[in-house]
Each structure stands twice: as structure tokens, then as C-alpha cells.
Amino acid sequence: MSAAPIAAPPIQTPLIRLSGITKTLKGQDEPRTILDGVNLTVHSGQSIAILGRSGSGKSTLLSLIGLFDRADGGQYLLGERDITKLPERKAAALRSAEFGFVFQRFFLLKHLSAAQNVAMALVNGQGWLPRRKRKTQVMEALDQVGIAHLAKHKPPRLSGGEQQRVAIARALVRQPRVLLADEPTGALDTETGNLVVDVLLKATHRGCGLVLVTHDHDHAAKMGSVLSLHDGRLG
Numbered sequence: 291m292s293a294a295p296i297a298a299p300p301i302q303t304p305l306i307r308l309s310g311i312t313k314t315l316k317g318q319d320e321p322r323t324i325l326d327g328v329n330l331t332v333h334s335g336q337s338i339a340i341l342g343r344s345g346s347g348k349s350t351l352l353s354l355i356g357l358f359d360r361a362d363g364g365q366y367l368l369g370e371r372d373i374t375k376l377p378e379r380k381a382a383a384l385r386s387a388e389f390g391f392v393f394q395r396f397f398l399l400k401h402l403s404a405a406q407n408v409a410m411a412l413v414n415g416q417g418w419l420p421r422r423k424r425k426t427q428v429m430e431a432l433d434q435v436g437i438a439h440l441a442k443h444k445p446p447r448l449s450g451g452e453q454q455r456v457a458i459a460r461a462l463v464r465q466p467r468v469l470l471a472d473e474p475t476g477a478l479d480t481e482t483g484n485l486v487v488d489v490l491l492k493a494t495h496r497g498c499g500l501v502l503v504t505h506d507h508d509h510a511a512k513m514g515s516v517l518s519l520h521d522g523r524l525g
């Protein structure tokens with residue numbers, strides 16, 4: 291009896307494919323090429339760390355991925371869609387639908403509770419979601435980062451790590467396909483930073499792609515892959 295043929299695994303379209311991305315900054319001085327043919331592929335559930343010396347262009351690259359900025363050359367595919375030259379209005383809509391952002395600074399509103407800060411991310415062009423639905427999504431996001439019990443606390447009563455977890459919940463509440471984190475542990479001590487990295491990684495278990503810019507080699511080593519930006523190239 292011949293063995294049954296082994297089915298080929300389904301080929302998944304990557305969430306993101308950047309090819310040959312270039313970016314030259316034209317300030318008062320000589321134009322400077324920051325990204326010089328960057329290729330990057332991000333799959334669902336994948337975590338990628340980007341290391342590189344200060345000024346090497348890590349934040350610039352993250353801004354391009356998150357559609358805050360545009361490349362001068364190369365191609366950007368989001369799923370099957372070529373978004374290299376997407377007009378800004380459409381880019382803004384994609385930005386809030388597809389990406390979650392976490393930064394070194396938490397950017398929380400001090401006079402709002404943790405839950406209210408997270409709910410702010412649910413305001414969209416059509417206004418607010420129905421109250422009950424909004425509350426459920428907010429509590430799920432806070433639960434996902436392990437601080438549902440702090441929902442009513444305002445930022446001044448929270449530790450740095452707790453505040454960053456509120457910021458991560460705010461990034462996750464719209465269920466983005468990709469989480470972009472720029473030095474999210476930069477303002478935290480080592481132990482708290484480790485916790486925050488674990489929370490970010492947990493999001494990848496639900497299928498989110500994660501791109502983490504960091505200076506911390508231990509945090510980078512926790513990611514599925516580690517890339518380094520050097521002389522405008524990622525490798």
C-alpha cells in the first residue's frame with residue numbers, strides 16, 4: 291500500500307513585504323541616505339527585533355512601515371495590496387485599522403482612567419462604538435496585558451510598567467495586524483522591561499506581527515528573528 295501523499299502546507303501571504311526601500315533625508319545639510327535598499331517580510335505571529343546604532347534609521351523605518359512617512363523608492367505590500375503610493379487619506383485609514391503603535395513614552399492622558407485611555411483608540415471616523423461593545427473590547431485588551439484590575443486607575447497612580455501596559459492595551463484594542471514598538475522599554479528598569487517585552491510577545495500568539503526596535507540585546511534575543519540596520523541595509 292502506497293503512503294498517502296503529504297499535503298503541502300498552506301502558503302500564507304506575508305502581512306508585510308518591503309523590497310528595496312530607500313529613504314534620503316534632505317535637511318539643511320547634504321542629503322543623507324538613511325535607508326538604502328531595505329527588504330523586510332513580516333508574517334502573522336512573527337516577532338522581529340531591529341537593532342542598530344543610534345541614528346542608523348530604525349525609527350525612520352518604523353515610521354515608513356506604520357505609514358507615518360513615505361519611502362523615496364522601493365515597494366511596500368500590505369498583504370496582497372501594493373500601498374507604495376497610497377494617498378494620505380487612505381494611508382491614515384489603513385494606519386489606524388492595521389497597526390498598533392507603542393513608543394518609549396506612554397502618551398497617556400493623565401485625567402482619564404486606564405480604561406478611558408484605551409477606549410480613546412476606539413474613536414473612529416464614524417464616531418464611537420456602542421458603549422457596551424466598547425467596554426467589552428477595552429476590558430479584553432486590559433486583560434490581555436494583565437491589568438484589567440487597574441482599569442479605573444489614572445496614570446499618575448500607576449507605575450511606569452503599568453502605564454506602558456495601558457499603552458500596549460490601547461495599541462491592541464483595535465486588534466491590529468501588526469504591532470510596531472519603538473524602544474518600548476527605554477524608560478523602564480530591566481525587570482519591568484522584561485515584563486513589557488513578554489506582554490508584546492504574547493500578542494504574537496494571537497497572530498499579530500511584531501516589529502520591535504530596541505537597543506537591548508536581551509530583549510531582541512526573545513524575538514523570533516533579530517535584524518540589524520547598518521549602513522542603510524537590514525540584515
Ligand SMILES: Nc1ncnc2c1ncn2[C@@H]1O[C@H](COP(=O)(O)OP(=O)(O)OP(=O)(O)O)[C@@H](O)[C@H]1O
Pocket residue numbers: 315316317324342343344345346347348349350351
Ligand atoms: N525629519 C528629519 N529631518 C532630518 N533628519 C532626520 C529627520 N528624522 C530623522 N533624521 C535623522 O535621520 C537619522 C536616522 O534617525 P532615526 O531616528 O531613524 O534613527 P534611530 O536608529 O531610530 O536612532 P535612535 O536609536 O537614536 O532612536 C538620524 O541621523 C536623524 O538625525
